[in-house]
Each structure stands twice: as structure tokens, then as C-alpha cells.
Amino acid sequence: MQELYDLLDAAGMGNGWNKPEPSLYPSPKKTFVPAHWSYALAKPALDAAGRFVSTELAERRNLILFNPIPGNTYATARTLVAAYQMVMPGETARSHRHSPNALRLVMDTAPGAYTIVQGRKVPMVPGDVLLTPNWSWHGHANESEACAYWIDFLDVPLVHFLEPMFFEHYPGGLEEASVVDEASPMRFPFAEVRARLESQPESRPGQRELTLGPPSIDTMALTVSRLEAGRSLASPRTTASSIFAVIQGRGRSLVDDKELVWSRGDVFVVPSWCSHAYQPEETTYVLRVSDEPLMRSLHWLREG
Known part of the structure; x- marks a missing residue:
């Protein structure tokens, strides 16, 4: 029998009657674990990062909330990832678009912080939820005198698994926008x-x-x-x-x-x-x- 297994291995085939572990099981396996992340810790960490990491250096100045399971450095849950992000006063985060869907929950901002979605400024007010559906141009601008903090949520792990990932930078950096759209359908004011x-x-x-x-x-x-x-x-x-x-x-x-x-x-x-x-x-x-x-x-x- 071992000779047969060796021949199958050499041919790139695995036997289905003696698998190392079952491929079907009676209830879901719990691979990801419950976990918690503190905003009180993340906020000063972002402030510290702001002294060293510019928005020119990094695509986004963010802290990825990865699930603490062996081998994982990115996903928060199997299909989803969350991250804390901060943009400093007077900064912009260049526009881009990508296959994953994204949204953000605004935590602390002052008037003058915006997400730019498809060429329109969407105000970022604490408690608001803002959408950036897949393949929508989006960037961030902070015209206020205070740092702007929020939480991002994306389905990147799902896109990684299924592999239809595409990503593009907006030509010229930040998409120009002059209209402030408080009634944007992409905004759910708290x-x-x-x-x-x-x-x-x-x-x-x-x-x-x-x-x-x-x-x-x-x-x-x-x-x-x-x-x-x-x-x-x-x-x-x-x-x-x-x-x-x-x-x-x-x-x-x-x-x-x-x-x-x-x-x-x-x-x-x-x-x-x-x-x-x-x-x-x-x-x-x-x-x-x-x-x-x-x-x-x-x-x-x-x-x-």
C-alpha cells in the first residue's frame, strides 16, 4: 500500500480514503478566535506613527487589527479586516480604488475632515459611517486643525482568498473635489x-x-x-x-x-x-x- 501512496504522491494525487484530516465535518471549525482591540491604545500609537510615517511614505497610516491565531498577520475575521487610521491636520491621503469593498466609522474629527468619494467631499463627523464600494475612487483630506481618527472595515481577506484583486492609484494623487456633499448616499450620519x-x-x-x-x-x-x-x-x-x-x-x-x-x-x-x-x-x-x-x-x- 505504501508503494501505491508513493506513486500517487509522485503524480500529484492524494488518496481520498486515508486523508491526514477529514475534509467534511459535522459542524464549523473555529479557526479564528474572539479578540479585542483598545482605541485608548491605538490612538496614541497612531499619534506616535504620525511623527515618523507620512502619507507620502505609506499608502495609509493605519493599524491593522489582526486576529491572534498562529500564522495570521492581517485578517480580523475569516473574510474581513478592520484597522484604525489617522490623518493629521493639513494632510491628504491620496485617492485610489480597489476590488475590495470598504467602509469607515468616524471616531474623532473636527469640521474640515473629509473622505472624497467619486469626486465629492463627504464630511467625516464622529459616529458617521461612510461607504466606499468596490472600484470607487476615494481619498481623504483633513483641512481642520485636529487629527482625524476612524476605523476602516474591508472585505480584503475574502478578495485575497478568491483572488480577483485589482488596485489603482488616482492619476495625480488626490482626486480634486470642491463640492461638500453632506447628503451623500455614501454617508450615514450618526x-x-x-x-x-x-x-x-x-x-x-x-x-x-x-x-x-x-x-x-x-x-x-x-x-x-x-x-x-x-x-x-x-x-x-x-x-x-x-x-x-x-x-x-x-x-x-x-x-x-x-x-x-x-x-x-x-x-x-x-x-x-x-x-x-x-x-x-x-x-x-x-x-x-x-x-x-x-x-x-x-x-x-x-x-x-
């Missing part, structure tokens, strides 16, 4: 989202939810939740992977058996098929970015 949440019925006691869109992104679902203090809010396991960012508030989450303590600006990940329970300590607003649309389109979305 003031409006919060007001709409107040009028939403509870999805369960202590939680109101609002799905952002249209427009929407084919691979990522965006949901903002309002959580009441003192509640324990458990969610069923799902095959979707989710990254959470705290817009306002503080509390903790129990993800499987790992406790994550979070506050404003923090990011945490609930990988596929992990249980999750919120325990907000004050009224909290949190953004959830998940790959639910992808799972649903492939008929792989399942709860348990």
Missing part, C-alpha cells in the same frame, strides 16, 4: 441613525437595531444597535463572522468563554459559530459589520 433608532421597536428587550442602507455592500451587512444598560443580551451562534465597533458607551461581552471589556472606539470580533452575549454598563451604540450577505447568498447562513 445623528440621523440615533434618531431613527429611538423610534425603532425593540428587536428584543433592551436592544433596538437598524440596518444601514440603501445603498448597501454586497459582501457586508452594517447594523447599528442601541443597547440598554444593565441588560444581558445573548445572540445565537451564526455562521456569519462579525466585527463590532463601539460608537458610544461601555460594557463587556462574553464570546464563547472569553470575556471582552470594551468602551468607546474599541473593536472586537465574534468569529463564525461563536456564542455572544452583551452586558452594557451604560446606554451603548455599537456598529456590527458582518459577512451575512455573503453567507446568505451562498445559502450558508445558519444559526444554532
Whole structure:
């Protein structure tokens, strides 16, 4: 039998009856782990990077939130990545476009910070969510006197896996834009989202939810939740992977058996098929970015 295995190896074939590990299994494997990243640590780290790393030197001055599993240096979850980013006063981040979809949650800015999407300035106000769908030209400009901080979310790991990656710089650097488009369809102002949440019925006691869109992104679902203090809010396991960012508030989450303590600006990940329970300590607003649309389109979305 070993002689047969040797011949198969030499021919680039593997036997299907004696695999090193099963290719099919009765429930999802949990490769990615629950993890948490602190905005209170990231913000001074970005400030320090600002003294050494210019936007001319780097495509983006950002901190990638990689899941702490062996061999991983990029993805936050299987299909998604998150990163903290900062642009200093008077700086620009040159325009580019790429296959991955992207969005950002604005954390701390002053009036005069913009994302430029398809030639229009979209204001960056704390709590806002801004979209840059795939192959849209986008860059950043900070005309204020304060640093601008936000959290990026992209489906780059999915594009890496499937391999349809394309990327281009905008000719000449930053795309010119003179029109400030406060009503851009690519912007979900937090003031409006919060007001709409107040009028939403509870999805369960202590939680109101609002799905952002249209427009929407084919691979990522965006949901903002309002959580009441003192509640324990458990969610069923799902095959979707989710990254959470705290817009306002503080509390903790129990993800499987790992406790994550979070506050404003923090990011945490609930990988596929992990249980999750919120325990907000004050009224909290949190953004959830998940790959639910992808799972649903492939008929792989399942709860348990």
C-alpha cells in the first residue's frame, strides 16, 4: 500500500480514503478566535506613527487589527479586516480604488475632515459611517486643525482568498473635489441613525437595531444597535463572522468563554459559530459589520 501512496504522491494525487484530516465535518471549525482591540491604545500609537510615517511614505497610516491565531498577520475575521487610521491636520491621503469593498466609522474629527468619494467631499463627523464600494475612487483630506481618527472595515481577506484583486492609484494623487456633499448616499450620519433608532421597536428587550442602507455592500451587512444598560443580551451562534465597533458607551461581552471589556472606539470580533452575549454598563451604540450577505447568498447562513 505504501508503494501505491508513493506513486500517487509522485503524480500529484492524494488518496481520498486515508486523508491526514477529514475534509467534511459535522459542524464549523473555529479557526479564528474572539479578540479585542483598545482605541485608548491605538490612538496614541497612531499619534506616535504620525511623527515618523507620512502619507507620502505609506499608502495609509493605519493599524491593522489582526486576529491572534498562529500564522495570521492581517485578517480580523475569516473574510474581513478592520484597522484604525489617522490623518493629521493639513494632510491628504491620496485617492485610489480597489476590488475590495470598504467602509469607515468616524471616531474623532473636527469640521474640515473629509473622505472624497467619486469626486465629492463627504464630511467625516464622529459616529458617521461612510461607504466606499468596490472600484470607487476615494481619498481623504483633513483641512481642520485636529487629527482625524476612524476605523476602516474591508472585505480584503475574502478578495485575497478568491483572488480577483485589482488596485489603482488616482492619476495625480488626490482626486480634486470642491463640492461638500453632506447628503451623500455614501454617508450615514450618526445623528440621523440615533434618531431613527429611538423610534425603532425593540428587536428584543433592551436592544433596538437598524440596518444601514440603501445603498448597501454586497459582501457586508452594517447594523447599528442601541443597547440598554444593565441588560444581558445573548445572540445565537451564526455562521456569519462579525466585527463590532463601539460608537458610544461601555460594557463587556462574553464570546464563547472569553470575556471582552470594551468602551468607546474599541473593536472586537465574534468569529463564525461563536456564542455572544452583551452586558452594557451604560446606554451603548455599537456598529456590527458582518459577512451575512455573503453567507446568505451562498445559502450558508445558519444559526444554532
